[in-house]
Amino acid sequence: xxxxxxxxxxxxxxxxxxxxIEDADxxxxxxxxxxxxxxxxxxxxENDIIKDVKFETFGCGSAIASSSMATELIKxxxxxxxxTLTNKAVAEALDGLPPVKMHCSVLAEEAIKMALxxxxxxxxxxxDCSVFPSCDDCSHCHH
Amino acid sequence: MRVYADNAATTKMSAAxxxxxxxxxxxxxxxxxxxxxxxxxxxxxxxxxRERVAKVLGCEAREIIFTSGGSEADNQAIISAARIGExxxxxxxxxxxxxxxxxxxxxxKLKKEGFEITLxxxxxxxxxxxxxxxxxxxxxxxxxxxxxxxxxxxxxxxxEEIGKVxxxxxxxxxxxxxxxxxxxxxxxxxxNIDMLxxxxxxxxxxxxxxxxxxxxxxxLTNIIEGGAQxxxxxxxxxxxxxxxGMTAALEEAVKNIDTNAEKVSAMRDRLIDGLSxxxxxxxxxxxxxxxxxxxxxxxxxxxxxxxxxxxxDMGVCASSGSACTSGSLDPSHVLLAIGRPHExxxxxxxxxxxxxxxxxxxxxxxNAVTQVIFRLRSMSPVWRxxxxxxQQFVIR
Numbered sequence: 001x002x003x004x005x006x007x008x009x010x011x012x013x014x015x016x017x018x019x020x021i022e023d024a025d026x027x028x029x030x031x032x033x034x035x036x037x038x039x040x041x042x043x044x045x046e047n048d049i050i051k052d053v054k055f056e057t058f059g060c061g062s063a064i065a066s067s068s069m070a071t072e073l074i075k076x077x078x079x080x081x082x083x084t085l086t087n088k089a090v091a092e093a094l095d096g097l098p099p100v101k102m103h104c105s106v107l108a109e110e111a112i113k114m115a116l117x118x119x120x121x122x123x124x125x126x127x128d129c130s131v132f133p134s135c136d137d138c139s140h141c142h143h
Numbered sequence: 144m145r146v147y148a149d150n151a152a153t154t155k156m157s158a159a160x161x162x163x164x165x166x167x168x169x170x171x172x173x174x175x176x177x178x179x180x181x182x183x184x185x186x187x188x189x190x191x192x193r194e195r196v197a198k199v200l201g202c203e204a205r206e207i208i209f210t211s212g213g214s215e216a217d218n219q220a221i222i223s224a225a226r227i228g229e230x231x232x233x234x235x236x237x238x239x240x241x242x243x244x245x246x247x248x249x250x251x252k253l254k255k256e257g258f259e260i261t262l263x264x265x266x267x268x269x270x271x272x273x274x275x276x277x278x279x280x281x282x283x284x285x286x287x288x289x290x291x292x293x294x295x296x297x298x299x300x301x302x303e304e305i306g307k308v309x310x311x312x313x314x315x316x317x318x319x320x321x322x323x324x325x326x327x328x329x330x331x332x333x334x335n336i337d338m339l340x341x342x343x344x345x346x347x348x349x350x351x352x353x354x355x356x357x358x359x360x361x362x363l364t365n366i367i368e369g370g371a372q373x374x375x376x377x378x379x380x381x382x383x384x385x386x387x388g389m390t391a392a393l394e395e396a397v398k399n400i401d402t403n404a405e406k407v408s409a410m411r412d413r414l415i416d417g418l419s420x421x422x423x424x425x426x427x428x429x430x431x432x433x434x435x436x437x438x439x440x441x442x443x444x445x446x447x448x449x450x451x452x453x454x455x456d457m458g459v460c461a462s463s464g465s466a467c468t469s470g471s472l473d474p475s476h477v478l479l480a481i482g483r484p485h486e487x488x489x490x491x492x493x494x495x496x497x498x499x500x501x502x503x504x505x506x507x508x509x510n511a512v513t514q515v516i517f518r519l520r521s522m523s524p525v526w527r528x529x530x531x532x533x534q535q536f537v538i539r
Contacts (some may be wrong), residue, residue: 009452010519018522019522029524033525035472036486056522057523
Protein backbone atom coordinates (compact mmCIF):
# COMPACT_ATOMS: atom_id res chain seq x y z
CA UNK A 1 0.00 0.00 0.00
CA UNK A 2 1.25 3.46 -0.83
CA UNK A 3 1.96 5.87 1.99
CA UNK A 4 -0.41 8.50 0.58
CA UNK A 5 -3.61 8.60 -1.46
CA UNK A 6 -3.45 9.44 -5.17
CA UNK A 7 -4.96 12.85 -4.37
CA UNK A 8 -2.26 13.67 -1.83
CA UNK A 9 0.41 12.67 -4.33
CA UNK A 10 -1.25 14.73 -7.06
CA UNK A 11 -1.37 17.86 -4.89
CA UNK A 12 2.19 17.19 -3.71
CA UNK A 13 3.55 16.69 -7.22
CA UNK A 14 1.52 19.50 -8.79
CA UNK A 15 0.76 21.89 -5.97
CA UNK A 16 -1.91 24.50 -6.77
CA UNK A 17 -1.46 28.16 -5.84
CA UNK A 18 2.22 28.04 -4.93
CA UNK A 19 3.86 31.43 -4.51
CA UNK A 20 3.37 34.74 -2.78
CA ILE A 21 1.07 37.76 -3.19
CA GLU A 22 3.14 40.93 -2.93
CA ASP A 23 0.21 43.17 -1.89
CA ALA A 24 -1.66 40.56 0.14
CA ASP A 25 -4.52 41.70 2.36
CA UNK A 26 -3.74 39.02 4.90
CA UNK A 27 -0.72 36.80 5.56
CA UNK A 28 -0.61 33.92 8.02
CA UNK A 29 2.34 31.77 9.00
CA UNK A 30 2.17 28.77 11.33
CA UNK A 31 4.49 25.96 12.33
CA UNK A 32 8.08 25.85 13.35
CA UNK A 33 11.19 24.90 11.39
CA UNK A 34 12.40 22.92 14.40
CA UNK A 35 9.38 20.65 14.04
CA UNK A 36 9.92 20.34 10.33
CA UNK A 37 6.94 22.23 8.95
CA UNK A 38 6.03 25.84 8.28
CA UNK A 39 3.07 27.04 6.21
CA UNK A 40 2.54 30.54 4.97
CA UNK A 41 -0.72 31.65 3.35
CA UNK A 42 -1.29 34.87 1.41
CA UNK A 43 -4.85 36.18 0.82
CA UNK A 44 -6.21 38.77 -1.59
CA UNK A 45 -9.67 39.76 -0.36
CA GLU A 46 -12.31 41.91 -2.09
CA ASN A 47 -15.84 42.46 -0.70
CA ASP A 48 -15.38 39.61 1.77
CA ILE A 49 -14.49 37.24 -1.05
CA ILE A 50 -11.12 35.50 -1.33
CA LYS A 51 -10.12 36.62 -4.80
CA ASP A 52 -6.71 35.02 -4.71
CA VAL A 53 -4.70 32.80 -2.42
CA LYS A 54 -1.09 31.60 -2.52
CA PHE A 55 1.01 29.46 -0.24
CA GLU A 56 4.56 28.55 0.58
CA THR A 57 5.34 25.45 2.64
CA PHE A 58 8.45 23.99 4.21
CA GLY A 59 7.51 20.46 5.12
CA CYS A 60 6.78 16.91 4.13
CA GLY A 61 4.68 15.68 1.23
CA SER A 62 1.42 15.79 3.14
CA ALA A 63 2.15 19.31 4.43
CA ILE A 64 2.59 20.54 0.86
CA ALA A 65 -0.49 18.66 -0.33
CA SER A 66 -2.58 19.95 2.61
CA SER A 67 -1.62 23.55 1.85
CA SER A 68 -2.40 23.08 -1.81
CA MET A 69 -5.80 21.53 -1.11
CA ALA A 70 -6.70 24.12 1.54
CA THR A 71 -6.02 26.97 -0.87
CA GLU A 72 -8.21 25.29 -3.49
CA LEU A 73 -11.03 24.92 -0.96
CA ILE A 74 -11.13 28.63 -0.06
CA LYS A 75 -10.34 30.26 -3.39
CA UNK A 76 -13.36 32.29 -4.59
CA UNK A 77 -15.22 31.62 -1.32
CA UNK A 78 -16.33 34.11 1.33
CA UNK A 79 -14.15 34.86 4.31
CA UNK A 80 -16.81 33.28 6.50
CA UNK A 81 -16.49 30.04 4.56
CA UNK A 82 -12.71 30.24 4.94
CA UNK A 83 -13.05 30.83 8.69
CA THR A 84 -15.08 27.66 9.06
CA LEU A 85 -12.81 25.43 6.98
CA THR A 86 -11.76 22.53 9.20
CA ASN A 87 -8.70 20.35 9.04
CA LYS A 88 -11.05 17.38 8.61
CA ALA A 89 -12.46 18.92 5.46
CA VAL A 90 -8.94 19.36 4.08
CA ALA A 91 -8.01 15.77 4.95
CA GLU A 92 -11.26 14.41 3.47
CA ALA A 93 -10.77 16.37 0.27
CA LEU A 94 -7.38 14.66 -0.01
CA ASP A 95 -9.05 11.24 0.39
CA GLY A 96 -7.56 10.98 3.85
CA LEU A 97 -4.19 11.36 5.48
CA PRO A 98 -2.28 8.79 7.55
CA PRO A 99 -3.01 9.35 11.28
CA VAL A 100 0.53 10.63 11.98
CA LYS A 101 0.06 13.22 9.23
CA MET A 102 -3.24 14.69 10.41
CA HIS A 103 -1.34 17.59 11.99
CA CYS A 104 -0.47 18.75 8.46
CA SER A 105 -4.16 19.42 7.80
CA VAL A 106 -4.36 21.18 11.18
CA LEU A 107 -1.54 23.47 10.12
CA ALA A 108 -3.36 24.28 6.87
CA GLU A 109 -6.53 25.20 8.75
CA GLU A 110 -4.55 27.32 11.19
CA ALA A 111 -2.50 29.07 8.50
CA ILE A 112 -5.72 30.22 6.82
CA LYS A 113 -7.17 31.40 10.13
CA MET A 114 -4.00 33.33 10.92
CA ALA A 115 -4.08 34.99 7.49
CA LEU A 116 -7.70 36.03 8.15
CA UNK A 117 -6.74 37.33 11.59
CA UNK A 118 -4.05 39.43 9.92
CA UNK A 119 -6.69 40.75 7.51
CA UNK A 120 -9.02 41.63 10.40
CA UNK A 121 -6.19 43.33 12.27
CA UNK A 122 -5.16 45.39 9.26
CA UNK A 123 -8.74 46.49 8.65
CA UNK A 124 -9.80 47.10 12.24
CA UNK A 125 -12.42 44.39 12.14
CA UNK A 126 -13.37 43.05 15.57
CA UNK A 127 -13.11 39.29 16.18
CA ASP A 128 -13.24 36.68 18.89
CA CYS A 129 -9.64 35.82 19.87
CA SER A 130 -10.56 32.35 21.03
CA VAL A 131 -11.29 31.09 17.50
CA PHE A 132 -7.66 31.58 16.47
CA PRO A 133 -4.87 29.18 17.22
CA SER A 134 -1.90 30.16 19.28
CA CYS A 135 1.39 28.34 19.18
CA ASP A 136 0.95 27.12 22.76
CA ASP A 137 -2.13 25.17 21.74
CA CYS A 138 -0.29 23.25 19.10
CA SER A 139 -0.06 19.64 20.17
CA HIS A 140 2.40 18.76 17.44
CA CYS A 141 5.54 20.26 18.81
CA HIS A 142 6.92 20.64 22.29
CA HIS A 143 10.45 21.83 21.74
CA MET B 144 15.78 4.93 -14.66
CA ARG B 145 15.72 3.30 -11.24
CA VAL B 146 18.72 3.88 -9.02
CA TYR B 147 18.89 2.01 -5.75
CA ALA B 148 20.94 4.06 -3.30
CA ASP B 149 19.62 2.74 -0.01
CA ASN B 150 22.07 -0.09 0.64
CA ALA B 151 22.54 0.90 4.28
CA ALA B 152 18.85 0.07 4.75
CA THR B 153 19.20 -3.24 2.99
CA THR B 154 20.84 -4.78 -0.05
CA LYS B 155 19.80 -6.86 -3.00
CA MET B 156 20.62 -10.50 -2.43
CA SER B 157 23.53 -11.82 -4.44
CA ALA B 158 23.24 -14.78 -6.78
CA ALA B 159 25.73 -16.62 -4.59
CA UNK B 160 23.55 -16.09 -1.50
CA UNK B 161 20.38 -17.21 -3.25
CA UNK B 162 21.93 -20.35 -4.70
CA UNK B 163 23.48 -21.21 -1.35
CA UNK B 164 20.02 -21.07 0.25
CA UNK B 165 17.99 -23.06 -2.23
CA UNK B 166 19.14 -26.63 -1.43
CA UNK B 167 18.22 -26.06 2.22
CA UNK B 168 14.63 -25.25 1.35
CA UNK B 169 13.56 -28.31 -0.62
CA UNK B 170 16.36 -30.87 -0.35
CA UNK B 171 18.20 -30.67 2.94
CA UNK B 172 15.23 -29.19 4.76
CA UNK B 173 15.32 -31.30 7.89
CA UNK B 174 15.71 -29.97 11.39
CA UNK B 175 19.37 -29.97 12.42
CA UNK B 176 18.29 -31.19 15.85
CA UNK B 177 16.79 -34.35 14.31
CA UNK B 178 18.63 -37.61 14.70
CA UNK B 179 17.94 -38.96 11.20
CA UNK B 180 20.47 -38.63 8.44
CA UNK B 181 18.67 -35.76 6.68
CA UNK B 182 18.69 -33.85 9.96
CA UNK B 183 22.34 -34.63 10.46
CA UNK B 184 23.08 -33.35 6.98
CA UNK B 185 21.46 -30.04 7.93
CA UNK B 186 23.46 -30.05 11.17
CA UNK B 187 26.64 -30.56 9.19
CA UNK B 188 25.80 -27.61 6.95
CA UNK B 189 25.09 -25.47 9.99
CA UNK B 190 28.39 -26.30 11.64
CA UNK B 191 30.21 -25.80 8.36
CA UNK B 192 28.65 -22.33 8.07
CA ARG B 193 29.67 -21.57 11.64
CA GLU B 194 33.28 -22.46 10.85
CA ARG B 195 33.27 -20.34 7.71
CA VAL B 196 31.86 -17.30 9.52
CA ALA B 197 34.40 -17.79 12.33
CA LYS B 198 37.20 -17.88 9.78
CA VAL B 199 36.03 -14.59 8.27
CA LEU B 200 35.89 -12.90 11.67
CA GLY B 201 39.12 -14.41 12.95
CA CYS B 202 37.63 -16.39 15.80
CA GLU B 203 36.66 -19.97 16.67
CA ALA B 204 33.45 -21.64 15.51
CA ARG B 205 32.26 -22.11 19.08
CA GLU B 206 32.37 -18.36 19.54
CA ILE B 207 29.67 -17.84 16.89
CA ILE B 208 25.94 -17.73 17.67
CA PHE B 209 23.43 -17.38 14.86
CA THR B 210 20.61 -14.95 15.64
CA SER B 211 17.62 -13.44 13.89
CA GLY B 212 19.66 -10.38 12.96
CA GLY B 213 21.74 -7.49 14.15
CA SER B 214 19.18 -6.19 16.63
CA GLU B 215 18.92 -9.49 18.46
CA ALA B 216 22.70 -9.83 18.53
CA ASP B 217 23.04 -6.30 19.96
CA ASN B 218 20.38 -7.02 22.59
CA GLN B 219 21.98 -10.28 23.63
CA ALA B 220 25.53 -8.90 23.79
CA ILE B 221 24.54 -5.93 25.94
CA ILE B 222 22.18 -7.81 28.25
CA SER B 223 24.78 -10.57 28.71
CA ALA B 224 27.51 -8.08 29.62
CA ALA B 225 25.13 -6.30 31.98
CA ARG B 226 24.29 -9.55 33.80
CA ILE B 227 27.98 -10.46 34.08
CA GLY B 228 28.73 -6.99 35.44
CA GLU B 229 25.80 -7.04 37.82
CA UNK B 230 27.08 -10.22 39.45
CA UNK B 231 30.32 -8.37 40.25
CA UNK B 232 28.55 -5.20 41.37
CA UNK B 233 29.38 -3.35 38.14
CA UNK B 234 26.44 -1.41 36.83
CA UNK B 235 27.92 1.20 34.51
CA UNK B 236 27.99 1.07 30.71
CA UNK B 237 29.83 3.33 28.26
CA UNK B 238 28.46 3.89 24.77
CA UNK B 239 27.98 6.71 22.27
CA UNK B 240 25.18 9.14 21.58
CA UNK B 241 24.70 7.93 18.02
CA UNK B 242 24.41 4.16 18.35
CA UNK B 243 21.68 2.27 16.55
CA UNK B 244 18.39 2.07 18.45
CA UNK B 245 18.96 -1.66 18.98
CA UNK B 246 21.76 -0.57 21.30
CA UNK B 247 20.28 2.65 22.69
CA UNK B 248 16.91 1.15 23.55
CA UNK B 249 18.54 -1.85 25.23
CA UNK B 250 20.61 0.60 27.28
CA UNK B 251 17.41 2.50 28.16
CA LYS B 252 15.95 -0.74 29.46
CA LEU B 253 19.02 -1.34 31.63
CA LYS B 254 18.88 2.23 32.88
CA LYS B 255 15.40 1.55 34.19
CA GLU B 256 16.89 -1.42 36.07
CA GLY B 257 19.36 0.89 37.77
CA PHE B 258 22.34 0.81 35.42
CA GLU B 259 24.19 4.04 34.81
CA ILE B 260 24.79 4.80 31.15
CA THR B 261 27.43 7.19 29.83
CA LEU B 262 26.83 8.19 26.21
CA UNK B 263 29.95 9.76 24.74
CA UNK B 264 29.79 12.82 22.51
CA UNK B 265 30.74 12.08 18.94
CA UNK B 266 31.63 15.64 17.90
CA UNK B 267 30.83 17.21 14.56
CA UNK B 268 32.93 14.63 12.71
CA UNK B 269 30.96 11.77 14.24
CA UNK B 270 33.93 9.92 15.72
CA UNK B 271 34.71 9.03 19.34
CA UNK B 272 38.30 8.80 20.54
CA UNK B 273 39.91 6.02 22.59
CA UNK B 274 40.81 8.75 25.09
CA UNK B 275 37.13 9.60 25.61
CA UNK B 276 36.44 5.92 26.26
CA UNK B 277 39.38 5.69 28.64
CA UNK B 278 38.21 8.76 30.55
CA UNK B 279 34.69 7.36 30.85
CA UNK B 280 35.65 3.93 32.19
CA UNK B 281 35.17 3.58 35.93
CA UNK B 282 35.77 0.87 38.54
CA UNK B 283 32.21 -0.30 38.08
CA UNK B 284 32.09 -0.25 34.26
CA UNK B 285 30.61 -3.49 32.98
CA UNK B 286 30.74 -2.83 29.25
CA UNK B 287 31.87 -0.49 26.53
CA UNK B 288 29.72 -0.72 23.40
CA UNK B 289 30.73 1.40 20.41
CA UNK B 290 29.58 0.79 16.85
CA UNK B 291 32.16 0.00 14.17
CA UNK B 292 30.56 2.33 11.61
CA UNK B 293 27.54 4.55 11.96
CA UNK B 294 24.46 3.51 10.02
CA UNK B 295 23.38 7.02 9.04
CA UNK B 296 26.53 9.01 8.45
CA UNK B 297 28.92 6.11 7.90
CA UNK B 298 31.70 7.33 10.14
CA UNK B 299 34.17 4.65 11.19
CA UNK B 300 35.10 4.39 14.86
CA UNK B 301 38.60 3.45 16.05
CA UNK B 302 37.42 0.09 17.39
CA GLU B 303 40.85 -1.54 17.60
CA GLU B 304 42.20 1.25 19.81
CA ILE B 305 39.00 1.37 21.87
CA GLY B 306 39.25 -2.40 22.28
CA LYS B 307 42.83 -1.99 23.46
CA VAL B 308 41.77 0.53 26.11
CA UNK B 309 39.04 -1.86 27.26
CA UNK B 310 41.46 -4.79 27.48
CA UNK B 311 43.91 -2.75 29.54
CA UNK B 312 41.15 -1.73 31.91
CA UNK B 313 39.53 -5.16 32.11
CA UNK B 314 36.21 -4.07 30.63
CA UNK B 315 34.20 -6.05 28.08
CA UNK B 316 34.02 -4.46 24.63
CA UNK B 317 31.13 -4.97 22.22
CA UNK B 318 30.85 -3.47 18.75
CA UNK B 319 27.78 -3.24 16.57
CA UNK B 320 29.39 -4.05 13.21
CA UNK B 321 26.15 -4.27 11.25
CA UNK B 322 27.20 -1.57 8.76
CA UNK B 323 30.84 -2.63 8.74
CA UNK B 324 30.66 -6.37 8.12
CA UNK B 325 31.45 -7.20 4.51
CA UNK B 326 32.60 -3.61 3.92
CA UNK B 327 35.45 -3.07 6.38
CA UNK B 328 38.07 -5.57 7.52
CA UNK B 329 37.21 -7.40 10.72
CA UNK B 330 39.59 -9.43 12.84
CA UNK B 331 38.15 -9.76 16.33
CA UNK B 332 41.42 -10.97 17.87
CA UNK B 333 43.61 -8.27 16.39
CA UNK B 334 40.97 -5.62 17.07
CA ASN B 335 40.51 -6.59 20.73
CA ILE B 336 36.79 -7.18 20.27
CA ASP B 337 35.01 -9.30 22.90
CA MET B 338 31.58 -9.26 21.28
CA LEU B 339 30.42 -8.28 17.82
CA UNK B 340 27.05 -8.12 16.07
CA UNK B 341 26.39 -8.36 12.37
CA UNK B 342 23.38 -8.73 10.11
CA UNK B 343 23.06 -10.81 6.94
CA UNK B 344 21.17 -8.39 4.75
CA UNK B 345 23.68 -5.54 4.75
CA UNK B 346 26.10 -7.35 2.45
CA UNK B 347 23.77 -8.98 -0.08
CA UNK B 348 22.66 -11.80 2.20
CA UNK B 349 19.12 -12.54 3.38
CA UNK B 350 17.12 -10.65 5.99
CA UNK B 351 16.18 -12.15 9.33
CA UNK B 352 19.56 -13.63 10.14
CA UNK B 353 22.62 -12.35 11.95
CA UNK B 354 25.59 -13.30 14.04
CA UNK B 355 26.72 -12.68 17.57
CA UNK B 356 30.39 -13.31 18.15
CA UNK B 357 31.14 -13.71 21.85
CA UNK B 358 34.68 -14.48 22.96
CA UNK B 359 34.93 -17.82 24.72
CA UNK B 360 34.43 -17.53 28.45
CA UNK B 361 31.76 -14.83 28.17
CA UNK B 362 28.61 -16.23 29.74
CA LEU B 363 25.73 -15.31 27.44
CA THR B 364 22.25 -14.61 28.76
CA ASN B 365 19.39 -16.00 26.69
CA ILE B 366 17.08 -13.52 25.03
CA ILE B 367 14.93 -16.31 23.62
CA GLU B 368 14.18 -19.29 25.85
CA GLY B 369 13.33 -22.74 24.58
CA GLY B 370 15.28 -25.59 23.04
CA ALA B 371 18.98 -26.27 23.31
CA GLN B 372 19.97 -24.80 19.94
CA UNK B 373 23.14 -22.72 19.68
CA UNK B 374 24.66 -24.39 22.73
CA UNK B 375 21.55 -23.50 24.68
CA UNK B 376 22.14 -19.79 24.21
CA UNK B 377 19.61 -19.07 21.50
CA UNK B 378 16.49 -21.21 21.30
CA UNK B 379 14.53 -21.85 18.12
CA UNK B 380 15.13 -24.06 15.13
CA UNK B 381 18.04 -22.64 13.21
CA UNK B 382 17.15 -20.78 10.02
CA UNK B 383 19.44 -22.93 7.92
CA UNK B 384 18.62 -21.45 4.46
CA UNK B 385 19.23 -17.92 5.76
CA UNK B 386 22.40 -18.95 7.58
CA UNK B 387 23.75 -20.60 4.42
CA GLY B 388 22.84 -17.55 2.33
CA MET B 389 24.41 -15.13 4.79
CA THR B 390 27.58 -17.18 5.01
CA ALA B 391 27.98 -17.29 1.24
CA ALA B 392 27.30 -13.56 0.98
CA LEU B 393 29.77 -12.75 3.74
CA GLU B 394 32.52 -14.80 2.14
CA GLU B 395 31.91 -13.18 -1.21
CA ALA B 396 31.85 -9.67 0.26
CA VAL B 397 35.05 -10.26 2.19
CA LYS B 398 36.78 -11.80 -0.81
CA ASN B 399 36.07 -8.65 -2.83
CA ILE B 400 36.29 -6.21 0.04
CA ASP B 401 39.21 -4.15 -1.27
CA THR B 402 38.19 -4.01 -4.92
CA ASN B 403 34.61 -3.13 -3.95
CA ALA B 404 35.79 -0.45 -1.53
CA GLU B 405 37.98 1.10 -4.19
CA LYS B 406 35.21 1.13 -6.77
CA VAL B 407 32.45 2.29 -4.43
CA SER B 408 34.49 4.97 -2.67
CA ALA B 409 35.37 6.53 -6.02
CA MET B 410 31.64 6.82 -6.78
CA ARG B 411 30.99 8.07 -3.24
CA ASP B 412 33.59 10.82 -3.66
CA ARG B 413 32.14 11.87 -6.99
CA LEU B 414 28.69 12.02 -5.43
CA ILE B 415 29.96 14.06 -2.47
CA ASP B 416 31.68 16.49 -4.83
CA GLY B 417 28.54 16.81 -6.96
CA LEU B 418 26.18 17.41 -4.05
CA SER B 419 28.62 19.83 -2.40
CA UNK B 420 28.02 22.13 -5.36
CA UNK B 421 24.41 22.65 -4.23
CA UNK B 422 24.45 25.94 -2.28
CA UNK B 423 23.92 25.73 1.47
CA UNK B 424 24.52 22.01 1.66
CA UNK B 425 26.82 20.20 4.05
CA UNK B 426 28.25 16.68 4.26
CA UNK B 427 27.43 14.94 7.52
CA UNK B 428 30.26 13.03 9.17
CA UNK B 429 33.96 12.99 8.58
CA UNK B 430 34.86 12.92 4.91
CA UNK B 431 37.83 10.54 5.24
CA UNK B 432 36.88 8.07 7.96
CA UNK B 433 33.61 6.92 6.50
CA UNK B 434 32.19 3.78 4.91
CA UNK B 435 33.08 3.47 1.23
CA UNK B 436 29.39 3.56 0.32
CA UNK B 437 27.97 6.31 2.56
CA UNK B 438 26.94 9.81 1.54
CA UNK B 439 24.85 11.91 3.92
CA UNK B 440 24.00 15.57 3.39
CA UNK B 441 21.87 18.27 4.95
CA UNK B 442 20.28 20.86 2.68
CA UNK B 443 19.04 24.07 4.21
CA UNK B 444 15.45 25.27 3.74
CA UNK B 445 13.77 21.99 2.83
CA UNK B 446 12.35 18.90 4.52
CA UNK B 447 13.60 15.38 3.90
CA UNK B 448 10.42 13.41 3.33
CA UNK B 449 9.30 15.69 0.51
CA UNK B 450 12.77 15.26 -0.99
CA UNK B 451 12.51 11.44 -0.82
CA UNK B 452 9.07 11.41 -2.47
CA UNK B 453 10.23 13.56 -5.38
CA UNK B 454 13.41 11.52 -5.73
CA UNK B 455 11.30 8.36 -5.75
CA ASP B 456 9.27 9.87 -8.61
CA MET B 457 12.57 10.19 -10.47
CA GLY B 458 13.48 6.59 -9.65
CA VAL B 459 16.01 7.28 -6.92
CA CYS B 460 15.64 5.19 -3.74
CA ALA B 461 17.19 6.99 -0.75
CA SER B 462 16.66 7.70 2.97
CA SER B 463 16.35 10.71 5.23
CA GLY B 464 16.72 11.50 8.90
CA SER B 465 13.78 13.91 8.99
CA ALA B 466 11.15 13.51 11.71
CA CYS B 467 8.59 12.54 9.09
CA THR B 468 10.70 9.58 8.11
CA SER B 469 11.94 8.67 11.58
CA GLY B 470 8.40 7.96 12.74
CA SER B 471 8.73 10.40 15.64
CA LEU B 472 8.51 14.13 16.07
CA ASP B 473 12.26 14.51 16.31
CA PRO B 474 14.71 14.24 13.49
CA SER B 475 17.54 11.70 13.52
CA HIS B 476 19.36 11.37 16.85
CA VAL B 477 22.55 10.83 14.87
CA LEU B 478 22.35 14.23 13.17
CA LEU B 479 21.45 15.89 16.47
CA ALA B 480 24.45 14.12 18.05
CA ILE B 481 26.86 15.66 15.54
CA GLY B 482 25.40 19.05 16.37
CA ARG B 483 23.05 19.71 13.48
CA PRO B 484 20.14 21.88 14.66
CA HIS B 485 16.65 20.41 14.31
CA GLU B 486 15.67 22.55 11.32
CA UNK B 487 18.78 21.42 9.44
CA UNK B 488 18.49 17.77 10.45
CA UNK B 489 14.98 17.69 8.92
CA UNK B 490 16.57 18.36 5.54
CA UNK B 491 18.89 15.37 5.46
CA UNK B 492 19.47 12.82 2.74
CA UNK B 493 21.34 9.52 2.98
CA UNK B 494 22.53 7.84 -0.20
CA UNK B 495 24.21 4.49 0.34
CA UNK B 496 25.81 2.83 -2.64
CA UNK B 497 27.01 -0.62 -3.58
CA UNK B 498 29.38 -2.06 -6.17
CA UNK B 499 26.50 -2.51 -8.61
CA UNK B 500 25.93 1.23 -8.93
CA UNK B 501 27.47 2.89 -11.98
CA UNK B 502 29.13 6.22 -12.74
CA UNK B 503 26.13 7.03 -14.93
CA UNK B 504 23.81 6.49 -11.97
CA UNK B 505 25.93 8.79 -9.82
CA UNK B 506 25.55 11.58 -12.40
CA UNK B 507 21.83 10.87 -12.53
CA UNK B 508 21.53 11.12 -8.72
CA UNK B 509 23.46 14.40 -8.60
CA ASN B 510 21.16 15.81 -11.24
CA ALA B 511 17.98 14.54 -9.63
CA VAL B 512 18.89 15.78 -6.14
CA THR B 513 19.89 19.20 -7.49
CA GLN B 514 16.54 19.54 -9.28
CA VAL B 515 14.52 18.35 -6.30
CA ILE B 516 16.27 20.72 -3.89
CA PHE B 517 15.70 23.63 -6.28
CA ARG B 518 12.03 22.77 -6.61
CA LEU B 519 11.36 22.41 -2.87
CA ARG B 520 13.31 25.54 -2.03
CA SER B 521 11.25 27.49 -4.56
CA MET B 522 8.13 26.81 -2.49
CA SER B 523 9.72 27.06 0.96
CA PRO B 524 8.96 30.11 3.13
CA VAL B 525 12.09 29.28 5.12
CA TRP B 526 14.23 29.50 1.98
CA ARG B 527 12.62 32.83 1.08
CA UNK B 528 13.39 34.23 4.53
CA UNK B 529 16.98 33.04 4.21
CA UNK B 530 17.58 34.40 0.72
CA UNK B 531 15.84 37.70 1.48
CA UNK B 532 17.96 38.20 4.57
CA UNK B 533 15.24 37.89 7.23
CA GLN B 534 17.02 34.86 8.65
CA GLN B 535 20.66 33.83 8.83
CA PHE B 536 21.83 30.74 6.98
CA VAL B 537 22.99 27.96 9.29
CA ILE B 538 24.87 26.24 6.47
CA ARG B 539 27.02 28.82 4.76
